[in-house]
Amino acid sequence: MELLVAQHVGFAYGQTPVLRDVNLVLRAGEVVALLGPNGSGKSTLIRSLLGQLPAQGSIAWDGKPIAKWSRRQLARQVAYMPQSPAWEPEQTVSDVLRLGRTPYLGAFGIESSRDLSVISEVADLLKLSDLLDRRLDTLSGGQRQRVILGRCLAQEPRAMLLDEPGTHLDLRHQVDLGNLLRSFARNRNLGVLMASHELNLAGQLADRLILLSQGAVVADGPPEQVLKPELLSSVYELPMRQISQDGQVYVMPVIDHVTTDSRPSA
Amino acid sequence: MAAACLLIGSTPGLSLAEIPYRLENVLLASLVGAALGSAGAVYQAILRNPLADPYLLGVSSGASLLAFAWRLPFAAVLSTSLLVAAGQQAFSFGGALISVGIALLMATRRGRIEPITLLLVGVIINAINGAIFLLLYALFPQLAAGSGSALNFLIGGIQTNLTHGQEWLAAALVGAGWIVMMYLSGQLNAASLSEAEAQAMGVQIHRVRWIALIVASIITAAAVAISGPIGFIGLICPHLVRLVVGSDQRRLIPAATAFGAALLACADAITRLLSRQDLINTVLPVGVLTALLGGPFFLYLLWRSRRPTA
Numbered sequence: 001m002e003l004l005v006a007q008h009v010g011f012a013y014g015q016t017p018v019l020r021d022v023n024l025v026l027r028a029g030e031v032v033a034l035l036g037p038n039g040s041g042k043s044t045l046i047r048s049l050l051g052q053l054p055a056q057g058s059i060a061w062d063g064k065p066i067a068k069w070s071r072r073q074l075a076r077q078v079a080y081m082p083q084s085p086a087w088e089p090e091q092t093v094s095d096v097l098r099l100g101r102t103p104y105l106g107a108f109g110i111e112s113s114r115d116l117s118v119i120s121e122v123a124d125l126l127k128l129s130d131l132l133d134r135r136l137d138t139l140s141g142g143q144r145q146r147v148i149l150g151r152c153l154a155q156e157p158r159a160m161l162l163d164e165p166g167t168h169l170d171l172r173h174q175v176d177l178g179n180l181l182r183s184f185a186r187n188r189n190l191g192v193l194m195a196s197h198e199l200n201l202a203g204q205l206a207d208r209l210i211l212l213s214q215g216a217v218v219a220d221g222p223p224e225q226v227l228k229p230e231l232l233s234s235v236y237e238l239p240m241r242q243i244s245q246d247g248q249v250y251v252m253p254v255i256d257h258v259t260t261d262s263r264p265s266a
Numbered sequence: 267m268a269a270a271c272l273l274i275g276s277t278p279g280l281s282l283a284e285i286p287y288r289l290e291n292v293l294l295a296s297l298v299g300a301a302l303g304s305a306g307a308v309y310q311a312i313l314r315n316p317l318a319d320p321y322l323l324g325v326s327s328g329a330s331l332l333a334f335a336w337r338l339p340f341a342a343v344l345s346t347s348l349l350v351a352a353g354q355q356a357f358s359f360g361g362a363l364i365s366v367g368i369a370l371l372m373a374t375r376r377g378r379i380e381p382i383t384l385l386l387v388g389v390i391i392n393a394i395n396g397a398i399f400l401l402l403y404a405l406f407p408q409l410a411a412g413s414g415s416a417l418n419f420l421i422g423g424i425q426t427n428l429t430h431g432q433e434w435l436a437a438a439l440v441g442a443g444w445i446v447m448m449y450l451s452g453q454l455n456a457a458s459l460s461e462a463e464a465q466a467m468g469v470q471i472h473r474v475r476w477i478a479l480i481v482a483s484i485i486t487a488a489a490v491a492i493s494g495p496i497g498f499i500g501l502i503c504p505h506l507v508r509l510v511v512g513s514d515q516r517r518l519i520p521a522a523t524a525f526g527a528a529l530l531a532c533a534d535a536i537t538r539l540l541s542r543q544d545l546i547n548t549v550l551p552v553g554v555l556t557a558l559l560g561g562p563f564f565l566y567l568l569w570r571s572r573r574p575t576a
Contacts, residue, residue, distance in 0.1 A: 052465055075468030086460045090513050095455075098514070102456050103468035109452020109516040155467070 001028045003159045003191040004049065004078075008057035011041075011048055011215075018044045019055065020216045026159060026191045031182055033202035034195040035226070036212030037236055042195035043083070045212070046161050049193075050080055062158075075103035079152035081162040087144065089137035093128055094119075096136065096147050100154025122153045126180075142173040149180065160184070162194035166201070174198065178205035200250050203227050211235060227251045294424050294433065294492065295534035295552070296527035299499055301440045301489035303526020305482040306500030307519050308447055311457045312478050313381045316567065319501035320486040323388040323479075324365030326495030327395035329487065332361025333419050333494075334402060354419065355432050355491045362487035365391055370479065379475045422496035422553020424534060436488040443485035447519055450478055454515040496553045498560020499526050505567060530556070 004026040011019040019041045026032060034042050048055035051066040051074060059066040061077055069077070079100075087096065100122070101115040123129045126146050136144055145165070152160055160181070166174040182205055184190045196202045202209060203223035211219040211226050213235040219226045227249050229240040239254040305320040313322070321327070336357040369391050373384035419425065447454075456469040457478075464471040486500070507521040534552045 047462060050462075050466055052462055070468075071465060071470055072468035075466060078466070080463065080466035082460060082462055086458065086463060088458050088513060090508065091458070092512060095512060095514055099455055099459070099467065102452060105452040108448055109455070 002026070002063075003028050004059070004061055004193075005063075006049060006057065006059045009045070009048055009059060010056040011044055011053055018215050019048065020214070022057070022212075022215070022217055024049075024210065024217070024220075026193050028158065028191050029185050029189045030207045031185045031192045031194070031205060032208045032210060033206035034193060034210050034212065035197075035199060035202060036195075040212040040235075041215040042212055043163050044215075046080070046163050046193070046195060049161060050074075050078065072103050075155060075157075077157060078159045078161060079155040079157040081148055081152050081160070081165055083164045083167050085148040087136050087148070089135065091136050092132065093123075093134050093136070093139070093147050093150075094132040097122060097128070097132075097150050097154050100151035103155060118154055118156060122150045125153070126150045141168050142170075142176070145169060145173065145177060146180075149177070153184070157190070159191040159193070162192070164195050164197065166196065166198060174201060175205075181205070199227060199232070200252075203250070204248065224249050290433075291424060291534060291538070292531050294428075295531040297437055297440055298424065298489040298493040298496065299503075299526035299528070299530025300444070300523045301485045301526075302496065302500040302530070303503035303522040303524075304444055304447060304519050305486045305489075306526075307504040307515065307522040308454065308478050308482040309500070310504050311454050311515055311518075312475050312482075313385060314458065315381070315385060316505065317501070318385070319498070320482065321392075321495060321497075321500065322385065323369040323483060324391040324395055325362040325483060325486045326490055327392045327399070328361040328363075328365025329358035329490040330361070330420050330495060331395045331399045331402075332364075333358040334399060335361075355425070355428070358419070358494075359487050359491040362490055363483070365395060366480075366483040366487070370476075378472045379479065381475075384479075419494040422494040422556070423537075423551035424493050428492055432492065436492045439488040440485045443481045443488075444519075444523065446481045447478065448516075450474060451515040451519055454478060454519075458513070494551075494553065496530065497557040498563070499530055499556055502560050502563050503529060505563075533559075 002025055004024070006022060006024040009019055009022040009024070010017065022041075022045060024045075034045065036042050044053065047053050049059055051059070051069065051071075061069060061074065066074075097119045098111070098115075101111065101119065104115055105111065120129070123132060126149065128147060128150055131139070131143065131147075136147065139147065145168075149165075162181075165177055169177060178201060181192045181194065185192050185207075194202075194206075203226075206223065208221065209219070209223055209226040210217055211231070218235060219228075219231055227242065229242045229251060232238075232240045232251055236253075239256075240251050241254050243250045243252070302320055306318075309318045309320055309322060310316060333354050336354050369384065369387045370379065372387045372391075373379055375383075453469045453474050456464040456467050457471065457474065459467065461471055503526040504518065504522045507525050508518060511517040511521045530552070533555045537552045537555055
């Protein structure tokens with residue numbers, strides 16, 4: 001089922017075009033990774049899909065154009081996790097999870113019993129139940145990431161857009177995060193779209209990869225179709241090679257040591 | 267708490283005839299403390315800055331400036347003709363609102379308030395108000411000399427020349443504003459997030475910022491009009507109660523309100539007690555006490571915020 005259909009999306013900061021004619025579909029239950037070099041438009045695309053930037057073209061959530069969604073209704077449909085989520089040192093885990101219920105709160109911020117049961121369910125799912133009273137500044141980076149993820153889940157969204165969620169995580173936590181997102185997609189039928197720089201991790205964890213270059217989609221398909229050396233070489237302006245093992249493809253840059261060693265050290 | 271404050275009056279013993287007068291003092295001090303405490307919590311949330319206080323946008327300096335200007339010769343004409351009933355209080359309320367209005371307009375770009383710009387603009391407006399004030403003070407020294415209530419206003423203290431109408435008006439403004447802030451309290455929590463996150467949480471963050479800042483400024487202006495600029499209540503109350511109830515605005519605002527009311531009522535009672543005991547030969551303005559208690563606390567917060575967190 002198609003949660004999100006974006007057609008001919010364009011956006012420019014002043015005279016500088018950032019997105020050009022982007023077409024994109026996100027279905028329930030799938031994990032899609034958005035790849036591309038710095039400045040290729042990944043973050044701008046995500047914020048456009050959230051209706052936060054005045055993009056051209058058509059963006060429809062659940063068949064309804066983005067302009068017809070109220071912020072509050074859209075927040076029940078899609079959750080967003082930025083690259084560096086904002087948090088206050090004195091906030092507790094419980095405070096942050098409850099923030100996720102903001103789109104459901106009544107006047108005066110009164111919580112319903114449903115709000116409380118969703119929060120405790122999310123805390124159980126993410127193994128945060130024992131940490132509820134802990135302050136965020138006493139948690140590790142990986143734990144904090146899980147708390148923010150919990151805040152997104154507490155919105156009970158049908159889709160989740162994440163902007164480079166693995167940036168501040170070590171390898172193990174990146175894999176854990178990817179597996180969690182996969183399990184949300186499989187078990188809760190969530191559509192997940194995440195921007196990423198980790199080509200190989202994305203290739204293993206995502207069902208589909210979308211490659212952006214200078215604001216345009218240059219490839220959209222299963223990992224083995226997108227992780228092609230000739231394609232990636234031109235997009236990243238770097239010689240790349242592919243390795244296949246056990247039916248899985250991996251790509252890595254070819255580093256020319258003769259050239260790099262002869263350069264003056266910076 | 268209120269009962270204890272009632273017992274501490276400006277004359278020894280407690281006679282029945284004095285109770286309404288003392289009750290009025292306690293209630294006024296509580297009202298001002300409640301206004302400053304709750305407004306401080308809201309300012310800190312919206313500006314995302316723990317050192318923000320309700321006077322940051324020029325409420326107190328604007329109020330002081332116009333309260334002083336009210337005594338100028340040309341203003342006397344105005345006040346006798348138009349504002350005879352409201353007088354100094356109306357002028358200071360107006361001055362506070364003008365200052366905040368200018369600060370908000372200057373810090374707005376395409377209908378959006380930028381918290382960082384707002385902080386800077388507030389500091390500069392306070393400096394300009396202070397400079398104009400000193401200029402007027404130098405040009406008209408006779409207005410400041412000897413006039414007890416003018417100085418009393420500037421140092422901060424519950425004013426003694428209030429009419430009941432003014433008191434009720436201030437109470438109504440503070441009460442109405444407080445209800446609006448509580449109504450928004452759930453959304454104010456999202457003000458701790460980035461704009462993009464707050465919007466993705468379903469909050470129209472720019473609208474919430476506007477409403478919350480305007481309402482908090484109005485109740486601060488109402489408080490300052492009847493008490494002068496009493497320092498540090500709006501800064502320390504939210505911080506102290508945050509240590510106990512946490513940073514959730516739905517609990518923080520009512521707690522800061524109650525604590526602000528209690529603290530100022532006590533401080534007011536203590537200053538009255540000190541004057542009664544002839545420890546000092548004049549009525550000690552309550553602003554002196556709160557600033558002396560709050561100043562060191564402010565420094566402590568600053569010192570603590572500069573240490574790296576564990």
